[in-house]
Amino acid sequence: MANERLRALEDVEKEIAMILQCAGNIVLELSKDKHNASFLDRQLVQFQSSVNRVESELSGQIRYLTQVATGQPHEGSTYSARKDCQMALNRAEYAKVKLGELGRTCEIMLDQQT
């Protein structure tokens, strides 16, 4: 859920860049002697839709934050689960080391016999 909102904000950033690009393209096209009317129309529609989308998306995000924000810091953490997992991995690593030693001992014994 958090990732979706953050991705939406990243899309908004791309839309803002699109707004500036469309504005630049329109002015560039107007500076020419012969204008391409269809190109101008397309760019203008794109510009307006991008502006509307940016405004609506950011307003929605601010409205959501107004409903959700409490002003208190969040005190949850994943420390205990992370520690337990780390201990389990340490147990596995220790078992691996001991099995390695056992294997080497068996090889030494076999070499001595041969």
Next chain:
Amino acid sequence: MATQRVLPQSKETLLQNYNKRLKDDIRSILDNFTEIIKTAKIEDETQVSRATQGEQDHYEMHVRAANIVRAGESLMKLVSDLKQFLILNDFPSVNDAISLQNQQLRSLQEECDKKLTSLRDEIAIDLYELEEEYYSSSQWDSTDLPLCEAYRRRDSWASPGTSCSSAHGDREDMDEPPSQETNAQHHLNGHGTASIEKP
């Protein structure tokens, strides 16, 4: 319909500030762009000479274009601030992220422990056979230490600062005759010590 939340003054002020910045920047982009398009219109009759009017229009367009870019940058900054505010204050998603992470870590831990338990069961069978082989081999002497004791001493010699344990080990070596009987018992019942140690 969501009830009106009572936010701390700072948070409410901050969110109102975000709203204001959004409205101002969007208005700035639209107004400046509209004015640029209006200025681009060619007028025949002007109060000043064409060159002067051209210079004035040129300068005005520059300034308005700069205003559009500034408003765009301000919107980018606003988006960055909103992302930061979201990460810090969006408790539903933070709670979801924490519970998901906890779930993943716990499942990893359970899987690890389950595999270790099955490994232990398999190794116990193999160790039984190894000890059978060891105690029935020609290399093993009745005066030798039991396998578990030999491993224990090797571990204590390998780790430094265990001089006390090695000294104890030396004393145990001197007590050979009484331990020979136990060793004989271990020889007869080759996996006796291991069976004691097995959980």
